[in-house]
Amino acid sequence: xxxxxxxxxxxxxxxxxxxxxxxxxxxGHNTLYWYRQNLGQGxxxxxxxxxxxxxxxxxxxxxxFSAERLKGVDSTLKIQPAELGDSAVYLCASTTGRAKEETQxxxxxxxxxxx
Amino acid sequence: xxxxxxxxxxxxxxxxxxxxxxxxxxxxxxxxxQWYRQDPGRGPVFLLLIRENEKEKRKERLKVxxxxxxxxxxxxxxxxxxxxxxxxxxxxxxxxxxxxxxxxTRLAVHP
Numbered sequence: 001x002x003x004x005x006x007x008x009x010x011x012x013x014x015x016x017x018x019x020x021x022x023x024x025x026x027x028g029h030n031t032l033y034w035y036r037q038n039l040g041q042g043x044x045x046x047x048x049x050x051x052x053x054x055x056x057x058x059x060x061x062x063x064x065f066s067a068e069r070l071k072g073v074d075s076t077l078k079i080q081p082a083e084l085g086d087s088a089v090y091l092c093a094s095t096t097g098r099a100k101e102e103t104q105x106x107x108x109x110x111x112x113x114x115x
Numbered sequence: 116x117x118x119x120x121x122x123x124x125x126x127x128x129x130x131x132x133x134x135x136x137x138x139x140x141x142x143x144x145x146x147x148x149q150w151y152r153q154d155p156g157r158g159p160v161f162l163l164l165i166r167e168n169e170k171e172k173r174k175e176r177l178k179v180x181x182x183x184x185x186x187x188x189x190x191x192x193x194x195x196x197x198x199x200x201x202x203x204x205x206x207x208x209x210x211x212x213x214x215x216x217x218x219x220t221r222l223a224v225h226p
Contacts, residue, residue: 004158031212040218041218041219042119042204042206042216042217042218042219043159043204043216044216045213045214045215048213056213091158091159093158095212097212100146100211100212101146101147101164101166101208101212102212103149103161103164104159104161104212104214105161106158106159106160107158108156108157108158109156109157109158111156
């Protein structure tokens with residue numbers, strides 16, 4: 001079974017440019033998470049989806065970040081415009097959403113460098 | 116706000132010894148706690164879950180304890196191997212599948 005797929009794996013952009021990350025969760029997983037992981041830190045939740053609905057986006061900087069999960073499968077996270085402080089690894093994770101305390105399955109992440 | 120503390124410095128041990136990693140937290144009462152392993156350039160991988168009403172959990176060479184009075188979890192790897200070298204993250208669980216991660220502890224096992 002394929003795991004969580006993310007692309008691109010690496011992205012280098014100049015500040016003020018837009019950037020988008022894509023995530024394909026494990027088949028059948030209804031819950032999808034986007035995290036940001038700064039160097040030497042743990043993942044921090046940006047947004048959580050239950051199917052198509054964003055149920056927790058309290059930590060998403062909405063002035064420049066947006067996300068969508070059309071049809072409740074794939075998801076895209078966008079930053080526009082990017083700032084130097086956005087350099088980090090962006091991780092996508094998924095769970096079935098059918099139980100509490102579930103294991104979260106993570107993708108390999110997209111490493112973003114903003115110059 | 117919630118605060119999670121893991122050993123900020125890397126833990127260096129000799130092969131065959133037991134590694135003990137600490138996770139302390141404040142201002143939170145997690146219903147459960149999970150431990151993940153993260154290798155460089157990869158996403159975290161789940162290892163163990165322990166609930167608030169459980170004192171200890173074991174899985175092969177791994178053992179985790181959870182003391183809700185001390186607000187602490189200990190993660191042990193017995194008979195450590197160089198392949199165990201990685202960063203280990205603790206995550207506090209509450210609500211519905213909501214995790215708050217610590218910064219992680221880097222473990223280096225030397226032959």
